[in-house]
Amino acid sequence: MFYREAGDYKKSYAEDSQTFPLKLDRYAYYALLLVAFLVVPFVINDYWAAAVLIPFLIWSIAALGLNILTGYCGQVSLGTGGFMAVGAYASYKLMTSFPELNILIIVLLSGVITAGVGVIFGLPSLRIKGFYLAVATLAAQFFLIWLFNKVPWFYNYSASGQITSPKREMFGFEVTGPSASAEAKYLFILVLVVGLAWVARNLTRGRIGRSWMAIRDMDIAAEIIGVNPLKTKLVAFAVSSFYIGIAGALFFSVYLGAVEVGEAFGILKSFLVLFMIIIGGLGSILGSFIGAAFLVIMPVMLKNIMVGYFGWPIDLAAQTELVIIGFLIMLTLILEPHGVAQLWRFIKQKLRLWPFPH
Amino acid sequence: MFEQFLFGIEAAINGLMTGVMYSLVALGFVLIFKASGVFNYAQGVMALFGALTLVGIQEGQVPFAHLINAIFGTKITNFTWEVPALAAIALTVGVMIIFAWLVERLLLRNLVNQDPIILFMATIGLAYFMEGLGDLMWGSNIKTINLGLNQGMNETIDAATYEWFGYGFYIDNLDITAAIIAVILVVALTVFSQYSTTGRALRAVADDHQAALSVGISLRSIWVIVWGIAGFIALVAGVMWGAKSGVQFSLSLITLKALPVLMLGGFTSIPGAIIGGMIIGVGEKVFEFIVSASWFGDLVGFTMNATENWFAYVLALIFLVFRPQGLFGDKIIERV
Numbered sequence: 001m002f003y004r005e006a007g008d009y010k011k012s013y014a015e016d017s018q019t020f021p022l023k024l025d026r027y028a029y030y031a032l033l034l035v036a037f038l039v040v041p042f043v044i045n046d047y048w049a050a051a052v053l054i055p056f057l058i059w060s061i062a063a064l065g066l067n068i069l070t071g072y073c074g075q076v077s078l079g080t081g082g083f084m085a086v087g088a089y090a091s092y093k094l095m096t097s098f099p100e101l102n103i104l105i106i107v108l109l110s111g112v113i114t115a116g117v118g119v120i121f122g123l124p125s126l127r128i129k130g131f132y133l134a135v136a137t138l139a140a141q142f143f144l145i146w147l148f149n150k151v152p153w154f155y156n157y158s159a160s161g162q163i164t165s166p167k168r169e170m171f172g173f174e175v176t177g178p179s180a181s182a183e184a185k186y187l188f189i190l191v192l193v194v195g196l197a198w199v200a201r202n203l204t205r206g207r208i209g210r211s212w213m214a215i216r217d218m219d220i221a222a223e224i225i226g227v228n229p230l231k232t233k234l235v236a237f238a239v240s241s242f243y244i245g246i247a248g249a250l251f252f253s254v255y256l257g258a259v260e261v262g263e264a265f266g267i268l269k270s271f272l273v274l275f276m277i278i279i280g281g282l283g284s285i286l287g288s289f290i291g292a293a294f295l296v297i298m299p300v301m302l303k304n305i306m307v308g309y310f311g312w313p314i315d316l317a318a319q320t321e322l323v324i325i326g327f328l329i330m331l332t333l334i335l336e337p338h339g340v341a342q343l344w345r346f347i348k349q350k351l352r353l354w355p356f357p358h
Numbered sequence: 359m360f361e362q363f364l365f366g367i368e369a370a371i372n373g374l375m376t377g378v379m380y381s382l383v384a385l386g387f388v389l390i391f392k393a394s395g396v397f398n399y400a401q402g403v404m405a406l407f408g409a410l411t412l413v414g415i416q417e418g419q420v421p422f423a424h425l426i427n428a429i430f431g432t433k434i435t436n437f438t439w440e441v442p443a444l445a446a447i448a449l450t451v452g453v454m455i456i457f458a459w460l461v462e463r464l465l466l467r468n469l470v471n472q473d474p475i476i477l478f479m480a481t482i483g484l485a486y487f488m489e490g491l492g493d494l495m496w497g498s499n500i501k502t503i504n505l506g507l508n509q510g511m512n513e514t515i516d517a518a519t520y521e522w523f524g525y526g527f528y529i530d531n532l533d534i535t536a537a538i539i540a541v542i543l544v545v546a547l548t549v550f551s552q553y554s555t556t557g558r559a560l561r562a563v564a565d566d567h568q569a570a571l572s573v574g575i576s577l578r579s580i581w582v583i584v585w586g587i588a589g590f591i592a593l594v595a596g597v598m599w600g601a602k603s604g605v606q607f608s609l610s611l612i613t614l615k616a617l618p619v620l621m622l623g624g625f626t627s628i629p630g631a632i633i634g635g636m637i638i639g640v641g642e643k644v645f646e647f648i649v650s651a652s653w654f655g656d657l658v659g660f661t662m663n664a665t666e667n668w669f670a671y672v673l674a675l676i677f678l679v680f681r682p683q684g685l686f687g688d689k690i691i692e693r694v
Contacts, residue, residue: 076475128678131397131478131625135617136678139671146668267614271482278479312428319493320425326487333480334468 003351019201036190041183049182050255056296057189058250063276063288064200065243070274071283072204073236074216075125075133079140080273083241085265086114086144087248089154092163095176095253096156103168103175107192107249114245115238117144122237126230129219141267148261162260165253176253185254192250196243201285203239212236213283244273275325279332281341290340298325361525368527369647370640375533377639378540379602382595383616384623384631385543386588391625392564393584394466397478400485402613404454404589407492409596409605411453413503414496416446421495443505447593454589455582462581489610500606503597536598543591544632556583564626618670622677624684634685642669 008023010016020026044053062080070076090110094101121140128136148154155163167177174180175188203209211232214222223229252259259265272295280291299321306317336342350357383401390398414421418437427433441449465484469477512534516526551557562570563580571577599609615638623634642665648654649662683689 076478124675124679127682128675129682130474132621132678132682132684134475134478135621136671136675138614138617139668139675142668142671146664150662150664274479274482310428313424315498316424316428316494319490319498322486322490323494324490326483326485326490329483330465330480330487333472333476333483334465337472337476 003348003354005352019205033194036194037187041187044182044186046182049186051300052297053186054182054189054255056293057186057193058247058255059273059276059292059296060193060289061196061250062244062247062273063280063292064196064285065240065247066273067277067280067282067284067288068200068204068212068243069236069240071277071281071287072209072216073212073233073240074219075122075233075236076130076274077137077240078134078267078270078274079121079137079144080244081265081267081269082141082144083114083118083244084248084251084269085148085261086117086241087111087245088252088259088265089148089163089261090114090245091249091253092156092165093154095166095168099166103170103188103253104192106168107246107253110249111242111246114248115242118237118241118244119234122234122241125233125237138267141270145261145265162258163252164258168253176257178257180254189250189254192246196246197285197289200243204285208232208235216283275329277339278329279339281339282337284339284341286344287339287341290344294340295325364523364525366644366647368529369643371527371529372533373640373643374636375529375537375639376643377619377636378537378632379533379595379598379635380612380615380619380639381632381635382536382540382543382591382598383612384619384635385540385547385628386591386595387616387620388623388625388628388631389547389584389591390588393560394563394581395474395477395567396466396481397474397625398588399478399481399613400488401588401592402616403485403488403492403610404457404592405596405599405612406605406607406609407457407488407596408450408454408589408593409503409600409609410492410496410501412446412450412593412597413501413600413605415449416441416443416504419496424497425494447505450593451590454593455586458585458589459582461585462578466581467578485610485613489607493607498607500604501600502604503600505597505601530602532598532602539594539598540632543594544628547587547628560584615670618674620684621674622684624686627684627686630684630686638670638673641673642666645669 003022003024005022008021010021018026020029040053062084066077066080087110090113091106094106094109095103098106117140121137124136125133149161155161158164165176167174167179169175170184170188173184175184204212211222211227212235214225214227215229215232215236219229222232248265252264256264276291276295277288278291279294280289281287302321302324303317306312306320307314312320332339383405386401386404387398390396390401413419418440420426420434420437423435461484465480466477469480512529512531515529520526551561559570559575559580560583562573562575563577567577570580595612596605596609599612603609616635619631619634619638621634622637623630623632646663646665646669649665654662678684
């Protein structure tokens with residue numbers, strides 16, 4: 001009754017083409033932003049920030065990136081972990097080589113460097129398609145991880161082979177390093193998430209996004225109507241890697257603080273991000289967030305229930321978790337191949353007609 | 359220098375043997391891909407699951423013992439009996455066939471007409487599911503397979519090569535067994551698909567689903583058969599790999615070794631899987647042999663080793679850029 005276009009008059013083109021054309025959507029979005037910026041920082045404690053909120057925000061960025069490539073442009077990538085590692089190591093090298101550089105600039109630059117690497121590994125996508133490409137991106141995953149493990153220059157010849165993020169400040173508040181407060185970390189990442197999601201939303205609505213979707217739906221047909229496949233695919237690889245690189249940089253510098261590359265950015269992380277976008281919804285910005293939230297919160301919840309409540313041993317809980325995740329992925333694909341976001345679209349469609357469906 | 363050359367040859371022969379083991383895994387992929395168009399990521403986990411089940415049945419473990427103990431507070435681990443090897447193998451094959459039937463019934467049937475990539479992701483889900491299930495059923499500790507397979511250095515080859523070159527080659531008996539089994543499997547599969555009615559039906563389905571349906575071939579039973587055969591091959595691969603390095607989680611990662619083999623050989627070709635496996639097996643061993651030499655390390659400025667993880671992928675990637683369908687794959691024809 002209330003959730004509909006009627007009565008919401010648009011007086012200019014800008015209003016007509018805004019991201020949330022419905023009044024209720026718009027208000028809900030503003031309310032969400034208000035809560036995220038003004039309420040959450042005052043109520044979080046370290047456990048919630050470290051276990052749920054910060055990982056959720058970082059994985060959302062990675063999921064957004066992969067969704068641009070896989071969901072919008074149709075190029076399945078299993079190299080997410082490798083590209084996140086590029087972002088992490090780029091930020092580490094930048095932080096240690098230019099100590100006076102602002103952390104925000106470092107994170108963005110890491111994204112740019114990752115975008116460059118992504119373009120290189122995206123080059124074969126013009127010749128290779130489908131499964132062959134998915135497997136080919138594994139080359140990026142394994143090669144990059146191996147490179148960061150073996151070449152001492154990347155980890156500044158440290159004895160342990162680990163990289164540790166030094167202390168950096170933003171407006172006088174520490175955001176990286178061991179003594180940074182949870183609120184500062186949270187807000188720093190939140191600003192990036194909101195900015196990146198806004199860019200992604202508008203990219204996918206515009207000309208570039210439409211050319212991606214044309215390539216996804218049928219690349220030959222897209223080529224015939226004048227979409228340049230090489231350029232489009234490479235732009236998708238670049239933008240996607242930019243996002244994933246930023247996620248990797250934040251994951252290392254702000255969240256973990258110290259990483260060992262094989263463990264933090266292994267192939268399992270690539271699958272994790274892929275699962276996020278499958279469950280959340282391929283080709284949906286909202287879906288990236290839903291998927292990330294789901295796969296971050298669920299293990300924490302399951303662990304709390306199985307280990308904390310039932311008192312099961314940890315290894316048993318981990319195995320049950322694998323079974324549940326696998327089962328949920330198959331279930332999602334069978335019931336709704338377009339993910340939870342598609343359900344949300346259905347609900348909105350129904351709401352517009354409620355209470356008088358025709 | 360001649361000695362170095364001999365070492366290189368030895369590495370190449372061992373690589374060839376490892377390559378055959380990769381092919382064993384790749385074979386299962388090719389079968390399923392040809393018959394149902396599904397790129398089955400779970401093949402490696404099926405190998406792990408098969409090997410775990412075999413060991414579990416043979417040793418008379420109680421399935422889900424860990425879980426039952428955690429829920430009911432009991433302390434059960436084993437039945438009082440042990441099953442002889444042959445009976446255990448037969449039972450495991452039975453389990454794999456039931457598994458194939460369940461996959462068709464619960465998963466594939468519900469995903470007919472979806473994009474291939476959706477099916478691929480579903481098999482990743484299946485892989486996770488089975489990995490957890492295998493560990494839940496049989497426990498996650500490292501197990502050893504005891505089927506009386508010959509292991510260790512082959513004395514005859516060692517003696518013969520020592521006589522010829524003055525240096526005995528180290529070749530594992532297990533690898534030789536694996537190579538022989540792989541050859542037998544390929545011959546059996548070829549004979550089966552060429553000369554039996556079911557084999558003909560399999561090839562028909564691989565050629566064209568709809569045409570096969572229209573002449574009265576039941577797609578569903580074919581899928582069960584194919585997944586069953588793939589399960590059997592996975593079991594063989596699991597036993598060979600398990601005997602080599604213990605039955606444990608890392609066994610499921612052989613999928614990741616089989617994928618570049620497939621890319622190189624083509625997803626639809628059985629000979630491609632074998633030859634691709636050999637090329638990659640030899641290639642990665644020889645490459646590792648060359649780059650881990652000290653003069654090469656000096657050249658690039660850091661010690662290069664453990665290249666086996668990525669060499670196969672990079673080789674396949676470079677190769678694919680020039681020949682996108684792989685060595686023996688069907689030519690890719692695209693229509694709008």
